[in-house]
Structure formats: structure tokens, C-alpha cells
Amino acid sequence: MRTLGTQRGAATTLERTLVPSDPGPGGYCTIVPGGGEPHTPRCDLGGTRSTGLVPLCAFVQLSDLHVTDAQSPARAEFLDRHGDGDDPIASIVGRVGLYRPQESLTLHVLEAMIRAVGRIDRGPVTGAPLAFAVTTGDMTDNCQENELSWYLAALDGGASIASDSGNPTRYEGVGAADFYDRRYWHPDGTPSGELEDLPRLKRGYPTVPGLLDAARAPIFSPGLGLDWYAVYGNHDALIGGTLPGLEPLSAFVTGAMKTVALADGADPLALLTANEFAPSVGQWGLATGVTRAVTPDPRRRLSDFAHFRDAHLQSGGTPRGHGLSPDDPRAYYAFSRGPVRFIVLDTVNPAGGWQGSLDETQLAWLEAELVSSHRWYRDHAGRRVAGIGEDRLVVLVSHHPLSTLVNDFGSGRVLANRVTNLLDRFPNVIAWVNGHTHEHRVTPHRRTGGGGWWEITTSSHVDWPQHSRIVELAFDRRGGDLLIASTVLDHAGAIDPRDGELTDPGTLAGWSRELAANPWQGRVGGRPFGRGSVRDRNVLLVVPAPFRIGVR
Numbered sequence: 001m002r003t004l005g006t007q008r009g010a011a012t013t014l015e016r017t018l019v020p021s022d023p024g025p026g027g028y029c030t031i032v033p034g035g036g037e038p039h040t041p042r043c044d045l046g047g048t049r050s051t052g053l054v055p056l057c058a059f060v061q062l063s064d065l066h067v068t069d070a071q072s073p074a075r076a077e078f079l080d081r082h083g084d085g086d087d088p089i090a091s092i093v094g095r096v097g098l099y100r101p102q103e104s105l106t107l108h109v110l111e112a113m114i115r116a117v118g119r120i121d122r123g124p125v126t127g128a129p130l131a132f133a134v135t136t137g138d139m140t141d142n143c144q145e146n147e148l149s150w151y152l153a154a155l156d157g158g159a160s161i162a163s164d165s166g167n168p169t170r171y172e173g174v175g176a177a178d179f180y181d182r183r184y185w186h187p188d189g190t191p192s193g194e195l196e197d198l199p200r201l202k203r204g205y206p207t208v209p210g211l212l213d214a215a216r217a218p219i220f221s222p223g224l225g226l227d228w229y230a231v232y233g234n235h236d237a238l239i240g241g242t243l244p245g246l247e248p249l250s251a252f253v254t255g256a257m258k259t260v261a262l263a264d265g266a267d268p269l270a271l272l273t274a275n276e277f278a279p280s281v282g283q284w285g286l287a288t289g290v291t292r293a294v295t296p297d298p299r300r301r302l303s304d305f306a307h308f309r310d311a312h313l314q315s316g317g318t319p320r321g322h323g324l325s326p327d328d329p330r331a332y333y334a335f336s337r338g339p340v341r342f343i344v345l346d347t348v349n350p351a352g353g354w355q356g357s358l359d360e361t362q363l364a365w366l367e368a369e370l371v372s373s374h375r376w377y378r379d380h381a382g383r384r385v386a387g388i389g390e391d392r393l394v395v396l397v398s399h400h401p402l403s404t405l406v407n408d409f410g411s412g413r414v415l416a417n418r419v420t421n422l423l424d425r426f427p428n429v430i431a432w433v434n435g436h437t438h439e440h441r442v443t444p445h446r447r448t449g450g451g452g453w454w455e456i457t458t459s460s461h462v463d464w465p466q467h468s469r470i471v472e473l474a475f476d477r478r479g480g481d482l483l484i485a486s487t488v489l490d491h492a493g494a495i496d497p498r499d500g501e502l503t504d505p506g507t508l509a510g511w512s513r514e515l516a517a518n519p520w521q522g523r524v525g526g527r528p529f530g531r532g533s534v535r536d537r538n539v540l541l542v543v544p545a546p547f548r549i550g551v552r
Contacts, residue, residue, distance in 0.1 A: 012120070012124060012470070012487050012488065012489055012490075013036065013037050013467075013487070013488045013489070013490060013537065013538060014036050014037065014038065014039075014124060014487060014538060015036040016033055016034070016035070016036055016490075017033070017034040017035065017036065017037050017490075018031050018032070018033060018034065018465070018490050018495060018513070019031070019032060019033075019034040020032075020517045020518075020527065020528070023526075024204055025204040026201075026202055026203040026204025026205070027203060027204060027518075027526075028203060028204030028205060028206075028518055029514075029517050029518055030496065030514060031495050031496065031510075031513060031514050031517060032495070033495060037488075037534060037537060037538050038538065039125070039485065039487070039538045039539060039540045040534050040535055040538065040539050040540070041539075041540045041542070042442070042444070042535060042539050042540065042541050042542065043542045044444035045444050045446060045451060045452040045453075045454070045542065045543055045544065046450065046451065046542070046544050047476075047479065047481035047482075047542040047543065047544045048479050048481065048542065049476070049479070049481075049483065049540060049542050050476050050478040050479045051478070052476055052477035052478035052479070053125070053126055053474040053475070053476060053477070053483060054474060054475045054476075054477050055123070055126035055127065055128035055472065055473075055474050056128075056338055056339055056340060056393070056473040056474055056475060057128065057131055057337045057338050057340050057472070057473045058122070058123035058126060058128040058129065058130050058131060058470065058471070058472040058473070059130060059131050059132050059133060059134060059337075059470075059471055060117055060130055060132075060133040060134070060226070060468060060469070060470055060471075060489075061133070061134055061136060061433055061435075061456075061458050061468060061469045061470075061471055062110075062113060062117075062133060062134070062135045062136070062461070062468045063135070063136040063137065063138070063434075063435030063436075063458045063459070063460060063461075063468070064136075064137065064138040064233070064435045064436065064438055064459075064460030064461060064462060064463075065106065065109075065110050065135065065138065065139045065140075065151060065460075065461045065462070066103075066106050066138055066139075066140070066141040066235065066460060066461060066462035067106050067107055067110060067139060067140055067141065067147050067150050067151040067154070067163065068103045068104070068106045068140075068141035068142070068147065068163070068462070069141070069142060069144055069146055069147050069163065069165050069300060070103045070104040070106075070163075070173040070174075070215075071164075071165050071166045071171065071172045071173035071294070072142055072144060072165065072173075072253060072300055073252060073253060073254075073255060073256075073257060073258040073259070073294055073300075074142060074144075074239055074240075074249060074252055074253035074286060074300070074302075075098070075142060075240070076098050076240060076259070076284040076285070076286055077098055077099035077174045077184070078259065078260055078261050078262065078289070079096060079098050079262075079268060079271065079272060079284060079285075080096045080097070080098040080099035080183075080521075081099075081183045082096060082268045082269075082272060083095050083096035083097075083521045083522075084183070084520065084521065085520070089268065089269045089272075092269065092273075093268075093269065093272045093273070094521075094522070095519075095521040095522030096272065096521065097521075097522075098240065099174065099184065100462060100463070100515075100516070100519070101175070101184075101185040101199060101205070101515045101518075102462070102511070102512040102515035102516055103141075103173075103462070104163070104171075104173065104175070104211075104212060104215040104216075105215055105508050105509065105511060105512035105515075106141070106163070106461065106462055106512070107150055107151075107154060107161060107163040107219065108215070108219065108493070108505045108506075108508040108509040108512060109461045109462070109466055109491055109493065109509045109512050109513070110151065110154050110155075110221075110461060111154055111219055111221045111505050111509065112491035112492045112493040112505065112506055112509035113461060113466075113468055113489070113491040113492070114154060114155070114157070114221055114222060114223065114224055115222065115491075115492040115506075116468075116489050116490065116491050116492040117130075117133065117224060117226070117468070117489070118222060118224075118225060119492070120470070120489075123470055123472035123485065123487070124470065124472075124485075124487050125472050125474070125483075125485035125487070125540070126472045126474045126485065128472060128474075130226060130470070131226075131227070131337050132226055132227040132228060132229060132337070133224055133226045133227070133228040133229070134228065134229045134230075134231065134342075134344075134397055134433070135155070135228065135229070135230055135231060136231045136233070136397060136398065136399055136433060136434055136435040136436075136458065137231045137232060137233025137234070137235075137236065137347075137398070137399025137400075137434075137435055137436065138233035138234065138235040138236060138241065138399065138435065138436070138460070139151045139230065139233065139235075139236055140235055140236050140303070141235050141240075141241075141462075142235065142239055142240060142253075143235060143236055143237055143238060143239060143245065143302055143303050144253065144299075144300045144301065144302060144303060145299060145300070145301045145302070145303045145307060145311075146165055146297070146299040146300055147303075148236075148303050148307075148308065148311050149299075149311070150163050152311060152312070152315050152317075153221065154221040154223075155221075155223060155224050155228055155315075155317060156221075156223050156315055156316045156317040157221045157222050157223015157224065157225070158221075158222075158223055158316075159220070159221070160218040160219065160220050161218060161219060161220075161221060162216060162217060162218040162219070163215065163216070164216040165297045165299060165300055166294055166295035166296075166297050167294075167295040170213075171212040171213060171215075171216060172258075172294045172295060173212075175187065175212060176188075176212060177189075177191045179260070179292065180194050180197075181197075181260070182194075182195060182196075182197045182198050183197070183198060184197060184199070185197060185199040185200065185205050185515075186200075187206075187207060187208040187209070187211040187212060188207070188208075188209050188210070188211070188212065189207045189209060199520070203518065203520055204518075205515075205518070208502075208511065210502050211502060211508070211511065214502035214503065214508060215508060217503070219505040223317070224317070227317075227318050227319055228317060228318075228322055229319075229322050229323040229335070229342075229344065229397075230312055230322040230323055230324065231323075231344055231345075231397055231398060231399050232305070232308070232331035232346050232347075232348055232399065233348065233399035233435075233436070234348050234349075234353075234354050234356070234399065234400075234436075236303070236308060236348075237304075237305065237308075237348045237350060238279075238348070238350075238352060238354075239253070239302070240284070241354045242275050242279055242280060242352060242353060242354045243279045243280060243283050243284065243352060244279060244350065244351065244352050245302040245304070246283075248287045249283060249286060249287060249302075250301075250302050252286060252287055253300050253301070253302055254296055254297060254298050254300045254301055255296050256293055256294060256295070256296040257291040257292070257293060257294065258291060258292055258293075258294045259285065259286050259287075259289040259290065259291050260289070260290055260291065260292050261289055261290040262285045262289045262290070263285060263288050263289050263290065266282070266285050266288070266289070268285075270282070271284050271285055275353060275354055276353055276354060276355045276406070276407065277353045277355060277406065277407050277408065277409050278351075278352055278353045278409040279351070279352030279353060279409075305329070305331060306329075308324075308331075309321070309324045309325075309326075309328070309331075310326075312324050313326055323335065323344055330346065330362075330365075331346035331348070332344055332345050332346040332362055332365065332366075334369050336392070339392055339393055339549065340392065340393045340394075340395055340473060341369070341373045341392045341393065341394050341395070342395050342396075342397055343366065343369050343370075343394060343395070343396050343397065344396075344397045344398070345358065345362065345366065345396060345397070345398040346358070346362060346398075347398045347399050347400035347404075347405060348399070349407045349409055349410060349413060350410075351409045351410030352409060352410075353407045353409045354407075355400065355404045355405070355406050355407040356398075356399065356400030356404050356405050356406075356407055356436070357405050357406070357407045357408060357413040357414055357415055358405070358413070358414040358419065359412050359413060359414060360412050360414060362414070363414045363418065363419070363422070366422065367422060370394065370422070370423075370425075370426040370428075370429070371387055371388055371389070371426075372387070372388060372389040373387075373389055373390075373391070373392040373394050373426075373428055374387035374389065374391060374426055374427070374428050375387050375389070375390065375391045375547070377425050377426045377427065378424075378425040378426075379425070380425075382425075382448075391428060391546075391547040392428060393428055393430050393473070393482070393546075393549075394426070394428045394429045394430065395429075395430065395431045395432070395433060395473075396423075396429065396431070396432040396433070397432075397433050397434070398432070398433075398434045399434060399435055399436050400434060400436045401432075401434045401435075401436060401437060401441070401455060401457050402416050402419060402420065402432065402434075402445075402455060403416060404416075404436060404437070405419060420445075423445075423447075423453065424447055424448050427447065427449075427451060427546040427547075428546045428547065429453045430453050430454070430473075430482060430484065430543045430546070431453055431454045431455070431456060431471075431473075431484055431541075431543075432453060432454075432455045432456070433456045433458070433471065434455070434456070434457050434458075435457060435458050435459075435460065436457075437457060438459055438460040438462070438463045438529075438530055439457065439459055439529060439530050439531075439532055440457065440458060440459045440467070440488070440530065440531060440532030440536040440537050441455075441457040441532055441536050442454060442455070442456055442457070442486065442532075442535060442536045442539055442541065443455040443457070450544065451543065451544045451546060452543070453543070454484055454541045454543065456469070456471065456484070456486060456541075457536075459530045459531070459532070460530070461491075462516070463516050463519070463528070463530050464513075464516040464517045464519070464528040464529075464530045464531065465490075465513075465516070465517075465528075465530055465531050466490070466491055466512070466513050466516055467488045467489060467490065467491075467537075468488070468489045468491075469486050469487065469488055469489065470485075470486070470487040470489065471484065471485070471486055472484070472485040472487075475545070475549045476542075480545055481542050481543060481544055481545055482542070482543040482544070482545050482549075483540060483541065483542060483543075484540075484541040484543060485539075485540050485541070486537070486538065486539045486541065487538050488537045488538055491509055491513070492506060492509070493506050493507075493508075493509025493510040493512065493513055494506050494507050494509070494510030494511075495510060496510065497510035497511040497514060516528070
């Protein structure tokens with residue numbers, strides 16, 4: 001049961017933001033409180049903003065949770081170093097993203113975000129009660145059954161969960177003292193006879209003895225206490241978000257050997273090139289590289305869509321299936337809340353590659369859904385034609401943003417240009433909510449003939465700044481326009497984790513946030529990417545109403 005109305009606003013960034021401190025030794029930053037960030041009005045698509053708002057719907061978006069089995073044999077952390085600045089191919093491959101120092105703490109961040117959502121009962125702009133939450137893909141990191149079970153248990157709540165696998169008595173992932181490698185952060189310190197790891201030596205990372213063991217301990221999640229809907233992401237479907245679960249990898253993931261380096265003569269550039277649009281040549285070298293022994297665990301089995309769907313159907317949360325239906329092979333669906341039709345897309349290319357696309361069957365289904373939510377629309381020639389349904393406002397929801405629908409690997413894939421052309425014909429589409437890029441971004445899309453729709457892309461739980469969003473839809477009674485309000489949430493983890501005990505999940509979530517603020521790859525202007533600008537976070541987005549909205 002959620003506690004409504006307590007600490008109202010404490011988790012939003014309207015009253016307080018969390019920002020990196022000035023850099024210390026090695027450029028390392030801690031987290032400090034910053035000033036609140038008011039809403040920025042945006043009228044890029046026309047219309048005007050006034051204060052006569054009638055609430056239509058309010059919901060929470062959580063994106064890219066990346067609940068991670070950090071000890072899994074089917075992880076290719078050893079490739080990440082090729083994105084480090086001292087590697088010869090770093091300027092070509094850029095940020096690799098196959099290793100993060102905070103990867104063992106993802107479940108703790110989710111628990112802290114659930115607590116933050118539980119402190120808020122209404123949207124801060126309209127006062128509308130929160131109707132539901134939506135998780136916009138990549139709930140798991142490596143499409144494993146144990147990761148799936150942890151994320152579901154956290155959102156459902158009421159049970160203890162441990163993000164642990166393999167050996168029940170010790171941590172066997174990278175970063176453990178028993179498997180020392182200077183390229184990884186070792187929070188317990190430097191073993192006797194070894195040199196200090198590079199994150200601590202060169203980048204100012206701290207020593208936090210006991211952190212890896214604490215990360216394996218069970219935690220209790222209160223659960224969201226809201227209806228929630230699930231969106232399929234590439235990491236929910238593909239190993240590392242890129243590789244199909246084909247032999248020998250499907251057996252490798254549950255087995256007793258973990259790859260720790262490439263085989264002699266392997267070409268890392270070939271393995272890391274073109275993963276956007278196709279699975280890696282040689283499957284990242286996972287099945288052929290240098291290995292070490294680990295404890296096998298059958299709970300790490302790869303999760304295909306049928307298992308993903310069935311696990312959601314067996315969840316104790318509401319609604320049953322969280323949007324997915326029994327005996328339905330599709331990961332796309334639609335549901336309504338008041339005058340709003342939410343259309344959930346499956347943008348994963350099952351053939352592989354981490355960017356997205358649709359197939360022809362889904363595109364035809366999407367067009368039929370749009371037709372049913374319009375009294376009129378335009379045909380392929382631009383002529384106005386009568387629809388078959390009542391006018392409803394339409395919000396698309398997916399994992400991938402429009403600009404990343406570029407993956408044509410395999411056959412029959414539908415890319416961004418065709419989706420754009422379809423949406424241009426349907427005036428009731430007002431927004432598209434998504435994730436995937438791990439970065440806040442709000443983009444206007446103008447429609448031929450006037451008006452348009454807003455694309456709202458939200459950052460991840462695993463990378464900086466570890467935010468979620470409240471999204472509110474309202475009708476402006478005075479101006480006649482629609483308003484989409486976005487308000488960003490910080491999770492409830494500790495601001496300075498040094499003040500807490502490692503037995504507290506909030507302390508571990510705080511460590512994750514601080515570590516996420518200190519990546520050594522993918523920085524923009526010396527700072528971690530992901531936060532976007534003020535025009536991408538707390539914003540008031542005006543949309544000219546596509547039809548007369550009857551509200552009392």
C-alpha cells in the first residue's frame with residue numbers, strides 16, 4: 001500500500017536537484033544538492049499557455065532500469081576497455097558501455113526509485129492522481145530469467161529480493177579481489193602484491209570495503225502500488241542488447257566458464273563495429289576467448305519473449321500481464337485512460353543490433369489503431385478522409401526513440417521515415433514517450449498543415465542522472481490548447497552515501513548515483529552525459545488541440 005501525500009514533492013527536481021560537485025583528485029565528483037528547477041514553457045508547435053487547466057491523465061515513466069546480474073558469464077566487460085582513452089581504437093568505437101562500476105547496484109536504484117514514486121500521489125502541475133506507471137524497456141540488462149524475476153519482484157513488492165547468482169558465499173563478477181584486473185574498479189581495495197586499479201589511481205575513485213558483498217544481500221521492495229505497463233526493450237530480448245540468444249551462448253550463460261579476455265589474434269574493432277544495425281561478428285568473442293571458472297547457475301537462462309510475457313502474466317501486480325496478453329505472440333498492444341489512447345510499440349529487431357525498427361505487420365496494426373482513434377485523418381495522398389472511431393488523443397509509447405529506428409538487419413523491417421510519414425497523417429497523435437538513449441531529450445515534431453506532437457525521451461536508472469518522469473496531460477480551458485507537463489524525479493537513495501551503512505539499500509543506491517556521475521567514457525564537456533538541458537527535463541509542452549475536447 002502506498003502512503004499518499006507524504007513528503008509531497010520531495011522526490012521531484014522542482015524543489016531540489018542533485019548535481020556533481022566540483023571535481024576532486026582525478027576529476028572525481030561527489031553529489032551535492034542544487035537549486036530547484038522550475039518548469040520551462042515550450043510553445044515550439046504553436047499555441048499559448050494559460051492557467052485554466054483541466055486534468056486528463058497523469059502517469060510515471062521509468063526507463064532503462066537495466067536490472068543486472070553483474071556476475072553473469074554472458075557479459076563482455078573485457079571489451080569495454082577499448083573505449084578507454086588510452087586504447088588505440090577508442091576514437092573509433094567511442095563509448096562502449098559493456099562495463100559500469102555501479103552495475104551490481106541496479107536493483108537498489110530501482111528500489112530507491114519505487115520509494116520516490118511512493119512519496120507522490122498527484123501530478124505537481126495539474127493535481128491529477130497518478131493513474132499508472134510505464135517501464136519503457138530495458139528492464140533487464142542481459143535478457144536473463146533471474147534479472148527478469150528481480151525486476152518483477154521489485155515492482156510488485158512485498159518480498160525480499162537478492163540480485164545474486166552463482167556462488168552463494170562470494171561475489172564472482174569483475175571487481176572482486178579474487179579476479180583482480182586493474183581496468184575495473186575494486187571497491188575493497190588493492191590485494192597484496194598488486195598495483196592499484198586505474199579507476200582509483202587515475203580517476204579518484206574511492207575505496208568502499210564490503211560494497212560487493214552488501215550488493216548481494218536481500219532487500220525488501222514496497223512495490224509501486226500503481227497499475228503498471230511493460231514495454232519490450234532490446235536488452236530484454238538480446239544478450240547485451242545486441243546478440244540473439246543462439247548456441248553456444250544460450251548454454252554459455254548458465255555454465256561454469258566466464259570469458260575474461262579475447263582470444264589471441266581476435267580483432268576488437270571488428271567485434272565492436274556496426275553493432276547498432278547487426279549482431280556482433282563473432283558474438284563479441286564470448287564463446288572463443290580466454291575464460292576462468294565460475295559457479296554455474298540455471299537461473300541465468302536466457303528469456304525469450306514467451307517467457308517474458310508469461311512472467312508478466314504471473315506477476316502479482318496490476319493489470320494482469322501489464323499490457324501483455326496470454327497466447328499472444330506480440331509485444332505491442334494498446335490501452336485507454338479517459339480520453340487518451342496509449343499505443344505501445346515493440347521496436348526491438350529480434351535479428352540483432354541495439355537500434356530499433358518495426359515490422360510490416362506491426363505497422364499495419366499501428367495504422368489500424370490510429371484510424372480507430374480519429375473521426376478524420378489524411379490518406380497516403382494527403383486527402384482528408386472519414387475515420388471509423390471517436391476522436392481520442394493518442395500517445396505512443398516505446399523503448400526506442402524515432403531517430404533510432406534505423407536497424408534494417410534481417411528482412412521486412414520498417415524504419416523511421418515510414419513511421420514519420422504515417423504519424424503525419426493522423427492529427428490526434430500528441431506525444432511519443434520513450435527511452436533507450438539514456439539521455440533526457442524533448443523534441444518537437446511539426447505536422448504538415450500545422451500542429452504536431454512532442455517526443456519525450458527519458459534517461460536511464462543505470463547511468464547518470466538516474467531519473468524518472470511524471471507526465472501529465474491537461475486541456476487548457478481558456479486557450480483551447482493541450483498541455484503536456486514533464487517533471488523529473490530523483491530516486492530516494494542517499495545523497496552522500498558515506499553517511500550511511502552498507503546494510504541500507506538507500507546507501508547502495510546513493511553509491512550507484514555517485515559512481516554514475518563519474519564515467520570515464522562518453523563525457524560531454526568533461527561532464528557525464530544524460531541530463532540533457534533545462535528544455536529536456538521539467539517542461540510545459542503546448543500542443544494545439546487537434547479536435548474540440550469535451551470536458552466538464
